[in-house]
Each structure stands twice: as structure tokens, then as C-alpha cells.
Amino acid sequence: MESSVSIVIPAKNEARSIGRLVRQILEGGWANEVLVIDDGSSDGTGSIAKEQGADVIWHPYSKGNGAAVKTGARIASGEVLIFMDADGQHQPKDIPRLLSQLSDGYDMVVGARASDGQASFGRGLANSFYNLLASYMTGQKVQDLTSGFRAVRREKFLQFLNLLPNGFSYPTTSTMAFFRAGYAVGYLPIDAPKRIGKSHIKPIRDGIRFLLIIFKIGTLYSPLKLFVPISFFLFICGLSYYGFTYLTMGRFTNMSALMLTTSLIVFMVGLVSEQITTLMYKDSD
Structure with missing residues (x-):
């Protein structure tokens, strides 16, 4: 070179x-x-x-x-x-x-x-x-x-x-x-x-540190790719549990509400993180 x-x-x-x-x-x-x-x-x-x-x-x-x-x-x-x-x-x-x-x-x-x-x-x-x-x-x-x-x-x-x-x-x-x-x-x-x-x-110490790196990779590059699957999983769990309790007890339980609400919160956190990441990598030129 x-x-x-x-x-x-x-x-x-x-x-x-x-x-x-x-x-x-x-x-x-x-x-x-x-x-x-x-x-x-x-x-x-x-x-x-x-x-x-x-x-x-x-x-x-x-x-x-x-x-x-x-x-x-x-x-x-x-x-x-x-x-x-x-x-x-x-x-x-x-x-x-x-x-x-x-x-x-x-x-x-x-x-x-x-x-x-x-x-x-x-x-x-x-x-x-x-x-x-x-x-x-x-x-x-x-x-x-x-x-x-x-x-x-x-x-x-x-x-x-x-x-x-x-x-x-x-x-x-x-x-x-x-x-x-x-x-x-x-x-x-x-x-x-x-x-x-x-x-x-x-x-042990660095093993825990490297586990944190896994999450850092996700939030550093494209947070939605990390948060959306988690949000979707919680949503499906909440919906499935609601179907189960509705068929067996005929009601909507607090656990279903918690999982569905959590899925929404996780998605919103991912959305905000995506915007922050975009600003972080904004070209200074």
C-alpha cells in the first residue's frame, strides 16, 4: 500500500x-x-x-x-x-x-x-x-x-x-x-x-461481561432486530394464555394483560433505541 x-x-x-x-x-x-x-x-x-x-x-x-x-x-x-x-x-x-x-x-x-x-x-x-x-x-x-x-x-x-x-x-x-x-x-x-x-x-467475570456484549451488539447495530422478536414472543404468549383462560374460565386474566402490555413496552423501547442509534451514527460531515 x-x-x-x-x-x-x-x-x-x-x-x-x-x-x-x-x-x-x-x-x-x-x-x-x-x-x-x-x-x-x-x-x-x-x-x-x-x-x-x-x-x-x-x-x-x-x-x-x-x-x-x-x-x-x-x-x-x-x-x-x-x-x-x-x-x-x-x-x-x-x-x-x-x-x-x-x-x-x-x-x-x-x-x-x-x-x-x-x-x-x-x-x-x-x-x-x-x-x-x-x-x-x-x-x-x-x-x-x-x-x-x-x-x-x-x-x-x-x-x-x-x-x-x-x-x-x-x-x-x-x-x-x-x-x-x-x-x-x-x-x-x-x-x-x-x-x-x-x-x-x-x-466468570469476563463470561458475564461477554454476555452483556451480546445485548450491546443488538442495541449498537439495530435495536429493533433484537427487541421485535422478544416483543413478538411475549405477544404470542399473552394471546395464547388469554385464549386458554377464556376457553377454560371464560375470562381475561391479569397475566395475559401483563404479557401483552410488556410486549408493547418492549416494542416501544426498541423503537426509541432505533432512533437513538440512528442519531449516534449520524455522519458529522
Whole structure:
């Protein structure tokens, strides 16, 4: 590509892998700058990256993976940003492939992991569910919603910086935001070897957080696609229960009224959310 390229690597306590990753990137000559965002590491991650030739930005304390990504996006000078994890799962040899596909007219290209590239069976199962949900919401096939290995056009990525969370769900949010704005999102199959060191994800805490992401996906992209099925289900339940009680007891019960009223409320909430989402993505130009 003729555009300048910045590689942004959020890192926390990845001393075992960060040096090799930075060295391979610089030897490949695929970027104009390599930014490592040390998110409050206690093992010298930032110092090792700096010794290998990366530009390092230190967070005084851990703000989160998403916060590190936002810091890098703000500071980076390249027209194209490549985000990579520092744990050794993302291979620098795939960088030119991402850039090549981006130059074909895409605004974001995501490195899609195969099923055997997932960190665990549970994580793989959860990611498959996220992919199915996102595909339903967008009407496009989403191959890997949570992959942190991606190339994006910086100007467009910065438009959604205020939407990105500080935690691990920035890939999900940015992907859905690009789809919602009508930007072209592509996927590139990659091999993702087992990470070096211990994962920072906590199964219970982050499992609950990822469940909340499911609802966030819906409300972020097209709320009515999430609220209308729920409203319809409650309406059918209320109508069916009314038919049952009318035939057996000859009356309209409070439970039927509650379900029918709830279905109307859920639909109205979805309608209002749709309007708010439309305003959120209104083109500032």
C-alpha cells in the first residue's frame, strides 16, 4: 500500500513474547512505526519492546485492553492502523496479507481464526455464538467477531473511538460500528498459535461481561432486530394464555394483560433505541 502504516500493540505483562514480536515486525519492514502501549505492566514489557526498537507509551496503571487501543489510535501517525495482540497469537507474516486485502477497497480487514485457533473449547463456542448473532444483526457473514488482529483506516476508526469500551470487547464494538456505518468489512483466514504465557481473561467475570456484549451488539447495530422478536414472543404468549383462560374460565386474566402490555413496552423501547442509534451514527460531515 502507498498509505503509511502504524502497528498498535496493546500489552500487559507480555515480557516473554513482546520482544520477539517487535523484532519480527521491524525485520519485515511492513510499517512506518510500531507502537507498544504498556498498560501498567509489572514485568518490564515496555522496556523490552523499547530495546527492540518499538515506540512505547506507558500507562501509569492498567486501564484495560480497549483503553490501550484507543491510546495507540490517537497517537499513531499512519493512515492505516494494524492492531495486534502481544501474546504471540498473531503472526507478523500475515500483515502484508491484511494490507493487500485492505487496498482492494475495504475499510477494515479482520484476521479470522479457525476453530482450532481458539484459546479453549468454551471460548470457541462463545465466539461461534457471537458470530451467529452478529451475522443475524448485520445481514452479513461475520467470521470472527472478537479477533483483535485487524487492519483499519485510521480516519474512519477514530470516528467511533468514543463508542469503544476500555475492556476486551473493543473488537466487537468496532466491527459492529463499521457495519452500522456502511463501511466495507472483510475477513482473512489466519492461523493463530497458542498464546505465550497466561491469559488475562477471567472466565466468570469476563463470561458475564461477554454476555452483556451480546445485548450491546443488538442495541449498537439495530435495536429493533433484537427487541421485535422478544416483543413478538411475549405477544404470542399473552394471546395464547388469554385464549386458554377464556376457553377454560371464560375470562381475561391479569397475566395475559401483563404479557401483552410488556410486549408493547418492549416494542416501544426498541423503537426509541432505533432512533437513538440512528442519531449516534449520524455522519458529522
